Amino acid sequence: MWKSSTALAGVAVLVLSIASCGSDERDVGASGDEPAPEGGVCDTTDASGDLLAEICEKGTLTVSTDPAYPPQSVLNEQTGELEGFDIDVATEIANRLGVSVAWQEPSWDLITAGSWNGRWDVSVGSMTPTNDRQEVLDFTQPYYYTPAVVVVHEDNTSVTDLSTDLDGADIGVCSSCTYEQYLNKSLDIEGFTFDFIIDDVDPTGYDTDTTALQDLALGDGTRLDAVMTSLTTAQGFIDNGQPVKIVGDPVFYEPLSVAMDKSSELDNATLLEAVDQIVGEMHDDGTLTKLSEQWYDGTDLSVQQ
């Protein structure tokens, strides 16, 4: 069967070439090509045989991000580089570890599901450390807090008081995200309490917030009465000229943290400690305030409201 063996060789070559071009071009982004900076945690740590030691040895921190979420993480299609608040925070964390940063862009569900199998080391992806996620992921202290707001169509006049006017309404949210849990009254984060003011809602889940917002923009009540999303996403959608508006004050503030895989083969305890400490330092020295004001129109989201 020489024919099939030649074809098999062809497949092997092709698959390998795809695989290799995957690894060649993986380092897109801010400082992928720059040499690892000196004087970081890696110079002083005595970690060995664990995840931190491996990252220091490789000289690269691999970070997962979903580049469909402006202004946190977005692809600049002209330069092919990633930009955004999360991207800058991740780059700074890598700098302070003393390594360079590389990116992986898996879908959001795969990041929150855990079992990363070492494909990437950490997620700096504006993730809320819910108790469910804490079963599969480890979290650092929050690096910023996002206000959750209710958005309605600009023609809507009936919704003014969030605690009464939205009861039983059709509300769109991203599926399996914190807004859905809030509406289902199942949002549960250690150290935080939430006031569930909207009752009797069976939320409609979408793949991302932007799809829900687009459905809302079709008309008041056409498919949805309202959407619950982050202030930053809502503002971006409004600035894009879409016919929606934010009503009332933020419903709640959610903490957002750096995440690591609990099931990772190498022990991540020292890495978690190191990154947690770096996030604390970035709070203290004003780095997070500066980055937040840069990406969120002068608003400092790094402190809890």
Add this chain to the structure above:
Amino acid sequence: MTETDARPGPSAGAWARVSGWVRAVGAWVVRTNRRTPFRVKVALVWVAIFALLAFFFWIAQFDNQWMLDNFTYIAKGLQYTLYIALGGILLAIVLAMLGALGRISSNPIAYGISGFYVSFFRGTPLIVQMFLIYLALPQVGINLHDQFPDLFPQTLANQLVLDAAVAGTLALGLNYGAYMTEIFRAGIQSVAAGQGEAADALGMTYRQKMRRVVLPQAFRVIIPPTGNEFIAMLKDTALVSFLGVAVANAEIFRRSQLVGKADFQNLEALLVAAALYWGLTIVFTFFQRRLESRVSRGYVRTSDRLAASSEAQAHGGGGGGVG
């Protein structure tokens, strides 16, 4: 003369003239209709459909500027879409060949394995297979390494942590290979039994018989549907994006999602992606037709062939050849 009579109304003569014109136009339409070749009419239908589409496009007020600005970026995904589809179809052809030989084999092991393969990969959704290969293989590797560290070293376990694009390509190949197994089996069985018996009578071994007598004749039947499968696979490559292919080598659909969601122009992005996939399949359908007529060359009667070629010359360049 009363006032009514004085009003210039349609007289009997005018009516006759009008009905004469109507009849003349009607006769012209009927005559032209008879004279107009079928393909020109089809082209007119296509023009009408496109005019309607253009109208909807205009009514829906899509952001044309955004589509123009982002077309190049999304179109750069063409090469990765093609890599994935080519890798997938090559793998599928190999698997389908082996699977078909298994399906017609009298060896219980070969028959059993190929039966399971076809049943499982045709019986589960492609997207599920993609996630299984992407998520389950690494687990298997790590657990094998934990249980049998000597037999299954770490490097081998690491090999099973596949890139999203590779996992997707594998799933496409396995899934389409299962469907194509049946195509290949039918192709092989379509070769007249006497051909195989003649090969046996000449004392050929099984491999010689397959390679020199049966398979070359089977390929005439196999190649056209394989081309069809490839065209179908071109579009299914979009599913790979649900695994989250690396941004640097994202295919068409992933690219359209990336820029579309970031700029809140999801619809426009999907339209660009649709246009690209459509263009791609039009190109490959053209080649598929050429290939199909080429492999069936020896089986078309000379008179039919001459008629077909003169027909093609007469209407060459006419519209309606799209699709």
